[in-house]
């Protein structure tokens with residue numbers, strides 16, 4: 565992880581939040597000083613509390629508020645939208 569300055573964190577919305585596996589990953593990896601981008605798939609609940617939960621788990625970490633999210637059934641057809649998002653981010 566030390567060799568990365570930028571981290572893209574992807575997750576599904578589970579129970580209005582994030583799967584515990586994501587929080588375990590964040591506990592095990594020090595992301596301080598890195599730029600973090602979030603992307604999320606979800607049902608009808610949208611991002612819900614997921615961004616707040618991740619922000620609380622990563623105090624002092626720069627999390628972009630330009631977040632990509634999509635409805636779960638739209639995910640397979642989201643390549644163009646994801647490419648536009650990455651272009652917006654400068655990639």
Ligand SMILES: Cc1cc2nc3c(=O)[nH]c(=O)nc-3n(C[C@H](O)[C@H](O)[C@H](O)COP(=O)(O)O)c2cc1C
Pocket residue numbers: 575576577578579580581604605606607608609610612636
């Ligand atoms: C245990 C579980 C809890 C979920 N809770 C929510 C929820 O609270 N709100 C929501 O919009 N979608 C919820 N979903 C739907 C998931 O977000 C959706 O299945 C997922 O984004 C699909 O991505 P995947 O194919 O990578 O799992 C839940 C799914 C599971 C399996």
